[in-house]
Amino acid sequence: MEGQDLRGITMGRLRTLYDKIWDAHAVAEDDGETLLYIDLHLLHEVTSPQAFAGMIAAGRPVRRPERALALSDHNVPTVGQAQGPAGVADAEARAQLEALVSNTRRFGIENFPMGDPRGGIVHVVGPEQGRSQPGMTIVCGDSHTSTHGAFGALAFGIGTSEVEHTLATQTIRQRRSLNMRVTVDGLLAPHVHAKDLALHLLGVVGVDGAAGHVIEYAGEAVRALSMEARMTLCNLSIEMGARAGLVAPDTTTFAYLEGRPAVPTGPDWDTATARWQALGSDDEAVFDREFWVDARDVQPMVSWGTNPSQVVAIDGYIPDPAALTDVDARMVAGRALAYMDLVPGTPVAGLRLDRVFIGSCTNSRIEDLRVVVEVVRGRRVAPHVRAMVVPGSGLVKRQAEEEGIDRVLRDAGFDWREPGCSMCVGMNADRLQPGERCAATSNRNFENRQGRGGRTHLMSPALAAASAIAGCIAAPEMPG
């Protein structure tokens, strides 16, 4: 047996998808760290100015400018984008947006500036352009880079000093993560979406339950998800503390990618798909940790607290911190309830809302907007609610307008905006007022995130749309 084990190690051990991507990109080892080659470097205006300034100060060229793509998303206004950065009122935002234009021009990096129809949220645009591909290593100075893992790419967020390192060397230093597999057996019910699955998992795993790990999502329910739904799922991996989330590429992945601008064509496409097909964990590969979830147990979910693991099903109740045995957990829950101004035992459905935000890199793609429009058609936003829809990119916006989605939403009383991060993070003018309660399709419900004193309830686009109509947290009316 021992001999066999040794042969297993020396003659090619069984590997996970993560191991395979890692091994294929490892350039050098040093003191437990690996220098990883980076295939795609995504940039945005908030975490890149200092990195470019460092490059300029050191007189360094960008190593592989053609392997980078820059987007203006976090602090762009969601009206009047055609005016470009010069029209942005906030001086800091304007400076960051202008810096991205001049820096990308100086270093020869592709940039879709504010107002460009191909522009939008970096994690929506990368996939949409076919820049994010299976087997790649992808980095961005942004935590939700995990989104791109939906393509079977190793994609993770980096800090500003690492942005500079990547610009200069096209590599970064990394410590290897542990492998975790989340298998979702069975199929989600038709009214249950990828966002519900992600929030359900967060409830099970917790906000740091996947720390130190890269998650591979597997199982029948994951295979059945569309690419956009897989992106929603991988987007939230970071909220579980994971370094990245992955879904092995398959025919769904290839169908999504084929024909997109940056994707190879002709014989190169055949070569690429043949290579991508081989990506996937070996059948008997061993994961450091495993979770199993039954898709049939997943309900439409809503967050009640100030971290995304504090969730209940739509027919559930605000929990009672006193019921928690762990002292720390009790304190955290108590503080969250105070901030959210909620009383234990209250049904979560029926909580009165002031605002609804449909957008963000979690849920602002065309399939999300199609779900929203089906819920909204023929109905109106409750008179006391201000509801806004912010498409993830200019191309999503255009597609929605071609399908008449904007018309239905406007007629219903929604604000139809131009693309960007918007009220997901409140780095532009789209913010909650103190005390306002908001249903949001984004990924973080932290204190003050959507605006000082604002109260965020995370949920799917279907629930957010139904809640806008009802004026309180609500599920869509079920047919029949």
Ligand SMILES: CC(C)[C@H](C(=O)O)[C@@H](O)C(=O)O
């Ligand atoms: C501004 C940016 C660095 C930040 C991130 O890294 O995630 C933002 O995108 C967020 O969602 O909080």
Ligand code: SF4
């Ligand atoms: S949409 Fe929100 S979560 Fe996504 S990158 Fe922008 S600020 Fe971060």
